[in-house]
């Protein structure tokens with residue numbers, strides 16, 4: 266009866282898929298099971314009574330000693346994990362799936378035999394499947410890390426391309442603006458210049474009359490000269506010329522101040538701005554493009570000051586206004602509306618132009634998408650506007666009907682999220 270469980274246990278130990286080595290208190294080998302015998306290629310009879318580190322010289326001796334110390338002094342079970350390389354003892358394991366592996370996890374523990382002496386059990390088991398999946402996980406993680414790096418690089422490239430795009434669009438906008446401004450300034454400067462020439466002639470004649478006063482023998486001579494030089498006409502015209510020239514110079518001054526308001530080139534920071542003022546100066550700047558194509562109707566609501574980079578919002582408005590004018594074939598109407606809705610405001614540009622075909626609606630914000638002839642449009646206006654509005658945490662809505670017109674509505678938050686963080690002192 267008694268021997269039955271022992272036989273059972275020794276059969277179990279010999280057949281189990283774990284390496285089991287029994288050592289005495291001095292770490293001399295007492296026994297190992299068939300699993301070890303098959304893999305280590307050493308003879309148990311010759312090994313018996315020998316020190317473990319002598320039979321397994323390849324073992325990591327210092328680690329083995331530490332395990333013994335812990336097991337002896339603290340009577341604990343000491344585990345070593347397959348991840349701790351090198352393995353304490355390498356017993357090559359062959360698996361159907363992964364071929365030969367030498368990964369070992371070990372368990373080292375003390376136990377007392379019936380005669381009261383201390384022995385140690387060293388159990389070695391194979392965790393190759395775990396190792397394999399962990400290895401795969403690590404590979405996947407590395408690959409993912411690589412992808413992340415690639416994505417970061419791509420993002421950086423995109424950012425660079427985007428800022429180049431912004432730059433080139435800025436240049437294009439400046440070119441367009443310069444052409445408009447040149448035209449606008451040319452008119453008043455033209456007539457101020459021609460008035461100056463006329464005034465030059467008048468001054469010449471007036472000086473002649475004054476000079477004649479000194480040499481004149483009679484007042485009649487002077488009167489005669491005045492009549493012959495059409496003094497009365499000059500007198501009336503001089504005043505008209507001077508006031509007209511004053512108006513011309515005023516117009517130039519207006520254009521220059523609108524330009525200053527519009528550009529704020531150096532300004533790249535968010536600050537509270539009066540959008541109506543910006544829209545008015547934008548209208549002034551593009552009036553040359555608009556006036557032959559449309560009557561511009563302003564329907565401004567009440568707007569609070571909005572946290573934005575006003576020069577960039579001006580640029581968005583300019584793009585929408587110029588697009589609206591381009592969409593109108595003969596002469597139409599462009600309505601510029603604004604309104605406030607809770608914490609948001611919107612700016613809307615509506616035109617009575619040719620409209621946008623539904624199938625093109627989702628393409629118009631693509632960079633370089635244009636239906637204008639080569640050399641006419643760069644296709645960057647809306648792409649740039651989109652990125653500016655995104656930067657402002659806003660959105661653009663489009664409504665369009667072919668043959669009737671289009672409406673672009675730009676929604677902007679009154680406060681930028683970062684400003685809210687500062688105001689509340691905590692993230693939202």
Ligand SMILES: Nc1ncnc2c1ncn2[C@@H]1O[C@H](COP(=O)(O)OP(=O)(O)OP(=O)(O)O)[C@@H](O)[C@H]1O
Pocket residue numbers: 584588589592616618619620621629630634635636637641642643644645646647648671
């Ligand atoms: N108000 C509008 N009415 C009709 N079509 C429009 C309107 N606004 C934009 N589009 C269409 O969207 C396209 C893209 O506009 P976007 O402003 O990006 O470029 P563009 O005007 O063609 O060129 P750019 O603005 O660079 O000079 C236009 O070519 C046009 O087909």
Ligand SMILES: [Mg+2]
Pocket residue numbers: 584587588642645646647
């Ligand atoms: Mg455009």
